[in-house]
Amino acid sequence: MSTIVTEKEIQQLQLTANTIRQTIIRMLMDAGAGHTAGPLGMADIFTALYFHELKHDPKNPSWSERDRVILSNGHICPVRYAAMYHAGYQIQKEELSTFRKIDSRLEGHPAFHRLPGVETSSGPLGEGLSEACGFAFAAKMDHKPHHIWCLASDGEHAEGMTWEAVMLAAKYKLDNLCVIIDRNYIQIDGFTEDVMPLDLGVSLADKYKAFGWNVLEIGGHDFADILGAFEKAKSAKGKPTCIVARTTPGKGVDFMENNYKWHGVPPNKTQAEEALAQLARIEDALRRE
Amino acid sequence: MNFIFADNYLDETKVKMSPMREGAGLGLAELGALHADVIVVGADTLESCRAHHFTEKFPDRTIQVGVAEQNLIGVCAGLAYEGKVPFGITYAPFLIGRAWEPIRTTIAYPSNHVILLASHAGIATGTDGPTHQMTEDIALTACLPGFTVLAPCDHEQARLAVKAAYDLKGPVYIRCAREATPVFTTPETPFVVGKVQILREGTDATVIGHGYMTYRLLQIAEELKELSIEVINVHTIKPLDIETIVASAKKTGKVFVAEDHNIVGGLGSIIASALAEHVPVPVKSHGVYDIFTESGSAKDLWGKYGLDTEGTKKALLDFLQK
Ligand SMILES: Cc1ncc(C[n+]2csc(CCOP(=O)(O)OP(=O)(O)O)c2C)c(N)n1
């Protein structure tokens, strides 16, 4: 994939993702509530979007030509807020510690009317892909070239509404739309394949194929893979693209990784310190490379 | 039947704190042991709704549908058509909001005996924010013909409501809050579906609450010793015990309703329309004033939006001075 990015650029992206993970841990510790596993797992993909892929202007979040990022699984918003903060959106450093608190713009689930740069209000699962279709229709009608990136989770694929949108996007050949699925195999009550299996019969990726989508399967922590998939998504013609990103929930903190108990709880102070120490060690190793 | 209060219930340092959802979960487990036809259908929030008290004991009577509330409703309806007694359980905004039309057609219209049991009613949900704070659920269920709508005032009453729901007919909705709130009733406190509870008699004003707001009203009535306040707990919002409320309104001439729900379509508006017909006295609805609030701890939200004891007292005094 070196045709798209150099080793050096990838290393920089890895460092940025690490910084974002550290910010997420601090935000959650200060909030004393919120979701930990999903945001840590999606830090690399958000970094790839906000620091490489997106056509956007952090100082002008309502720029009409911007790419749209529709976050369907709103509960992972700490990663979005942290990515936006580090990318230069107008969020103050002190504001990060107001997450989930009264009077804050950083709502527990994203609020469109409060924070510029957030495209939709979300939190209730299964709604984002339909909204993303609406954004994609609007772009086509207005002959706008921007891309619609919809972030969704695996758990919300139990919702019928998700599949209604899957059919719709294929029907209308919404090739300006790409959904990136956080395939981390966890949800609240357990592992997805125990709660509501998505790979039963055929895999989630094959299900999307059967519905007429262009489907890519990638490692969600491999920047070459991620950026390569973004390129393919943008060049796909006549079909929407689905990127099934295999991620590790809680990525970067050993006691959080792949443990669904970390879906919806924040670290306490001791746990946060340990998590930050682990992330700092990863950061050191990256810098030595 | 005399109301029985927990010991020292008005002493905030001594009263036990526990969420209604916990009481509901314990009630479910008791019901499960008593009746083999009780089934739990969940949507990826079973432990959070404290239904694990049931599911761990009765895995064969547990159906986990994943994050799929409409599917949950249809499954409950099918089970009920076949004579089972399903409890459909998840957070109020998704259980009632996402799946409203399936509830109407598959449960309410055929009058299926399905019990919808929700956590996360009201702004007491807290830091998750407005998407998860359900303040329209009473409006959405009370308008459905044949529904019984229960809004227990604490952990113990939630437990009793769940157990009582089994013996009712037709659809039932039970709303519980997520946050721990004072447990001021006891396992021995009488609970009869369809009968309001007069917790304190008075002649100057009738104050009515449901859910944890009833506790605030008791505190206020105690503080405002110079006034004689009648406090009524309405755990059954539908069918409403309008006779008792009319009698109280006739006596006091003023009715104040406090609730963690939108004032549009909440208990206050239901009572106001009933009183307009029987005894048109001034009615004040105090609740969420037709807005979406925000994220914040339950305590901070109560303070900012006037649903704490102070804010509720102020609203009551403003009303009485008019
Ligand atoms: C419609 C709806 N139902 C239920 C919920 C409660 N909920 C929040 S996150 C979640 C788990 C969903 O799984 P996933 O998004 O894969 O979780 P993660 O991988 O981030 O742990 C549930 C059920 C919700 N937000 N929306």
Ligand SMILES: [Mg+2]
């Ligand atoms: Mg998941």
